Amino acid sequence: MARLNLLEETRFEKVPVTVYENPQIASKKVADRIAALIKKKQESGEKAVLGLATGATPVQVYEELVRMHKEEGLSFQNVITFNLDEYYPMSPNSKQSYVTFMNENLFDHIDIKKENIHIPDGTLKKEDIAEFCIAYENKIEALGGLDLQVLGIGRTGHIGFNEPGSAPNSGTRLVTLDDLTRRDASRDFGGKENVPTKAITMGIGTIFKAREIILMAWNKKKASIIKKAVEGEIAGEVPATYLQLSDNTEFILDEDAASDLTRFNTPWLVKDCLWNDDLIKKAVIWLSNKVGKPILKLTDEDYNNNGMAQLATEKGPAYNINIHVFNKLQHSITGWPGGKPKADDTQRPERAEPAQKRVLIFSPHPDDDVISMGGTFIRLVDQGHDVHVAYQTSGNTAVWDTDVLRYVEFAMDFNKSLGKDQGKLESIYDEMREFISKKQPNEIDLPEIRDVKGFIRKSEAIAGARYAGLKDRNIHFMALPFYETGKTVKNPVTEEDVKLTMKLLQEVKPHQVFAAGDFADPHGTHLVCFNIVTEALERLRKTEKWAQDTWLWMYRGAWHEFETHEIEMAVPLSPQEVSRKRNAIFQHQSQKDRPVFPGDDAREFWQRAEERNRETAQAYDKLGLANYEAMEAFVKWKF
Incomplete structure (x- = not known):
């Protein structure tokens, strides 16, 4: 059998x-x-x-x-x-x-x-x-x-x-x-x-x-x-x-x-299923998209004709299933990503109390915060939460060599205008130009070049966070050791990476943590950084009460979004908020127009982010929910 x-x-x-x-x-x-x-x-x-x-x-x-x-x-x-x-x-x-x-x-x-x-x-x-x-x-x-x-x-x-x-x-x-x-x-x-x-x-x-x-x-x-x-x-x-x-x-x-594969993605098409809430939600969203109907218009016939007769028989009639899933989706939508004060939070993604939360946003690269969750970032600040952002790596491999020379030339001119001695800076600049002129693909940069690239990304990150409304004291640069190799292939994670993360968490004691939950590429910086965060939190949860009360929300990068059935918090953005998010992304000028590592997508990062957020909103709209301009999506990590 x-x-x-x-x-x-x-x-x-x-x-x-x-x-x-x-x-x-x-x-x-x-x-x-x-x-x-x-x-x-x-x-x-x-x-x-x-x-x-x-x-x-x-x-x-x-x-x-x-x-x-x-x-x-x-x-x-x-x-x-x-x-x-x-x-x-x-x-x-x-x-x-x-x-x-x-x-x-x-x-x-x-x-x-x-x-x-x-x-x-x-x-x-x-x-x-x-x-x-x-x-x-x-x-x-x-x-x-x-x-x-x-x-x-x-x-x-x-x-x-x-x-x-x-x-x-x-x-x-x-x-x-x-x-x-x-x-x-x-x-x-x-x-x-x-x-x-x-x-x-x-x-x-x-x-x-x-x-x-x-x-x-x-x-x-x-x-x-x-x-x-x-x-x-x-x-x-x-x-x-x-x-x-x-x-x-x-x-x-x-x-x-x-x-x-069918047996994992749509198992109801090949076998009888044990229907829990998550699987029911996934199946009903799939059926709604397949037949092109909003969820509340799905019928028993739609279920029977598309391999979901078992669900209709066990949990039906269809309308009861539809209402159940529709309500779950509706409850995932919130304009209060930090929780709505003095509200009944039994059906809301985030807790109502404390009304003003300490929030720590981990950004693997210096621009992931605004690209991936810039609208939510800005809203958390606007709604009075104590928001911190931590840039886990310098991102110094993702800057063009020509930008390095341009910034050093600016520094030389600035020093000259102040009447400062140019000797040492000019000597370093000459070494940089000589190195860059002979540089081989993937050759490790001179330490001075790596520093300048890191400074460029740091200044852009500060500008983006300030635009979002953050105070300078709430902006943290971690420079995790695993990344600082100067190579595209990074070192393995060490105890030092985890301890630095634990130290920052202990300083902030956040009620909410946001981290990049991109698992598509196991060799990517996002996954490495996420694993460091979860390891740090797991250790702290064993000994510190505040850490046991910390919720971790995952966001996705500019390339892929969570599937609709996975989303547990969807933060709608108005056209004005989309514009504010775009301006925050624009602070990262070294990543604009043509980034060093663009991936498969020819669009600029701000375009990818906007279209991805609009697609999320459209997905909700097609299921019969409110029609928003855009949405940022999050999934809660289960410890």
């Missing part, structure tokens, strides 16, 4: 899928399978032939394999590896090369024989590539093929660098990279313009010949392409869908990457 139930749940899935709670658990499971294969081959005196991938996804797998080697004696003497791909052209000594990646993450830490490592050569002359690719294929075939191929998946659906349009029988070859693939790699290269346009990749046909294929994907960012790869029709536009034709492929996902 359990097997039949699983088949029913997964009936939309065209390839075996295993889902684990998080990437750590999933990575260990994959590493265990690789280790078991290596040991089995060792026992029979055979070679284990592995196809390996690069990128963020397999890093924890490699970490676990290294741990097994050092702590458990796992030997790689009988292992032969073939990497999927390499950028072209690419020096093996470059920081961005996959040779460097594999050495740093795996090969330098295990006992594999160097002659058993094979990675496509990014230094070849173009006329020699075809011959190299044939030889690469022949080496794999001469060894009897790949025993196990490890894959990640790109947002275009590519496996290896087999971009949309790749043939299912393709072999190792030179390919042109999709623009989205290059944009995703741009941070590693210091800008998309520095990302190679081509790569040498193992073909889909080559991958297919492996006796076992594991495709791994973590985080929400991969959820939409995973749904296409697992549940969509086989199509050249999504090369990973070709894996549906394989009998020896398994997708291994974390819960976030699997979240768009």
